[in-house]
Amino acid sequence: MLSWVDGQPASQLPLTDRGLAYGDGLFETLRVSGGRIPLLTLHLRRLAAGAQRLAIGLDLAQVEEELRTFAALLGQGVAKLIVTRGDGLRGYASPAESRPRRILQASALPQWPSQHAEQGVRLFACQTRLAEQPLLAGLKHLNRLEQVMARAEWQDPAFAEGLLCDTSGRIIEGVFSNLLLVSDGVLLLPDLQRCGVAGVMRAALLQAADEQGIAWRIDDLSVEDLLRADEVLLCNSLYGVWPVQGYLQRDWPVGPLTRKLQAIAHTLLEG
Amino acid sequence: MLSWVDGQPASQLPLTDRGLAYGDGLFETLRVSGGRIPLLTLHLRRLAAGAQRLAIGLDLAQVEEELRTFAALLGQGVAKLIVTRGDGLRGYASPAESRPRRILQASALPQWPSQHAEQGVRLFACQTRLAEQPLLAGLKHLNRLEQVMARAEWQDPAFAEGLLCDTSGRIIEGVFSNLLLVSDGVLLLPDLQRCGVAGVMRAALLQAADEQGIAWRIDDLSVEDLLRADEVLLCNSLYGVWPVQGYLQRDWPVGPLTRKLQAIAHTLLEG
Numbered sequence: 001m002l003s004w005v006d007g008q009p010a011s012q013l014p015l016t017d018r019g020l021a022y023g024d025g026l027f028e029t030l031r032v033s034g035g036r037i038p039l040l041t042l043h044l045r046r047l048a049a050g051a052q053r054l055a056i057g058l059d060l061a062q063v064e065e066e067l068r069t070f071a072a073l074l075g076q077g078v079a080k081l082i083v084t085r086g087d088g089l090r091g092y093a094s095p096a097e098s099r100p101r102r103i104l105q106a107s108a109l110p111q112w113p114s115q116h117a118e119q120g121v122r123l124f125a126c127q128t129r130l131a132e133q134p135l136l137a138g139l140k141h142l143n144r145l146e147q148v149m150a151r152a153e154w155q156d157p158a159f160a161e162g163l164l165c166d167t168s169g170r171i172i173e174g175v176f177s178n179l180l181l182v183s184d185g186v187l188l189l190p191d192l193q194r195c196g197v198a199g200v201m202r203a204a205l206l207q208a209a210d211e212q213g214i215a216w217r218i219d220d221l222s223v224e225d226l227l228r229a230d231e232v233l234l235c236n237s238l239y240g241v242w243p244v245q246g247y248l249q250r251d252w253p254v255g256p257l258t259r260k261l262q263a264i265a266h267t268l269l270e271g
Numbered sequence: 272m273l274s275w276v277d278g279q280p281a282s283q284l285p286l287t288d289r290g291l292a293y294g295d296g297l298f299e300t301l302r303v304s305g306g307r308i309p310l311l312t313l314h315l316r317r318l319a320a321g322a323q324r325l326a327i328g329l330d331l332a333q334v335e336e337e338l339r340t341f342a343a344l345l346g347q348g349v350a351k352l353i354v355t356r357g358d359g360l361r362g363y364a365s366p367a368e369s370r371p372r373r374i375l376q377a378s379a380l381p382q383w384p385s386q387h388a389e390q391g392v393r394l395f396a397c398q399t400r401l402a403e404q405p406l407l408a409g410l411k412h413l414n415r416l417e418q419v420m421a422r423a424e425w426q427d428p429a430f431a432e433g434l435l436c437d438t439s440g441r442i443i444e445g446v447f448s449n450l451l452l453v454s455d456g457v458l459l460l461p462d463l464q465r466c467g468v469a470g471v472m473r474a475a476l477l478q479a480a481d482e483q484g485i486a487w488r489i490d491d492l493s494v495e496d497l498l499r500a501d502e503v504l505l506c507n508s509l510y511g512v513w514p515v516q517g518y519l520q521r522d523w524p525v526g527p528l529t530r531k532l533q534a535i536a537h538t539l540l541e542g
Binding site for chain 1: 290356418
């Protein structure tokens, strides 16, 4: 499969990279469709915010150009971009002259069952809780052991995703998706100031909601809020929107606002 | 510098390694002295505990043999062992047949100023707080962005280490050291059940304390407990023990129990 390091074809990276040593970096998982990347601007915006927070001096124009060239070559599939702080000496201190490393890897778009989008998915109740770390909240950084542990909790394919709460019990997100509720016609989104990944599709749906006059609110949300919701949905920038059809003993029909957002996501991804 | 991947000389690893993608692995930083590794048993014990917690199926006998051979070749310095879950497909789920990867890298022992051990060090007061994640607490895993951010808070060489508290304000550890207090002749150690790394030298000092009848207690400790302490010290398995001579406005002389533990650590490391 196509892979680049710093713009050149490569399949390996130096053992001295701080991405390996400390997870000292960021990533983006981008859908590639017809040689182009939907939502590229939002991906780059999140990457820039992450690089600023971690003080990784990234040349964003270079990253953008590289992503466009890579996507044109790939045509269809998924491009995963990893940006690390680059090589390091032993020790946590950043080298005075660190040079960020850009890694691009292509893969095929996962083939999810069509029922996920049509009838919705059931959510597994993960025991793994997300720690509350405001300094890293919202970023798609490389410290992802919580997600690895959460995803290892279930094998049953009846659950397409798992629900993650934080250590205080608030609902936050799926393992690889953002979570949205609909209550009384208002879109409710978990606050991601303490933990969680601020997804690109989530941002795109909120932009669309503003344009279409759909009310939304970001808030601290509990499992009770979830069970009380009229509609529940998941989103990410690869599959778009999946309705949630069940969690624990609660079942939901696929609601009208979910279908509307799903159509919006479909248009964003397929053009 | 000497480096191995899976027992063979190598300086690179595949881009598909989950250590890079998610920090999905563990590490140990081992002092090598006269071709041998002091505290090897304790290092292997912590590694085994981590591998079990992360469900990484590691052949520990193989790791031990490889470490011994590597140390004999290196002679003097530091051996850094990284163990990752191995290669992965895209996505957090572990591949059904993951094969852990072992990475060994040699470096020189850092040359700290001799005053650190003799007169002690000043502690920087880090703003970065450690998130509370009991599932990962104690492990030396590869998700170390908190340490990277904390270490980036100061450049002033007057501070040899920084003090990290958790998000609830308890004192936990240094950025690359464990922290110990002495109050009324009793050794007090921060509880590492919610966050922090359970250091190998910390474990060795507790064993020695038991043997020598030194009373110790693990507890939730506050900054007030620290400021009230009679002696404060740091330890790790590279430098042994450093007295703490100052934090904020508080200064400490180097106390007798600190000197005793420092001598024990010296013997453990130098034989």
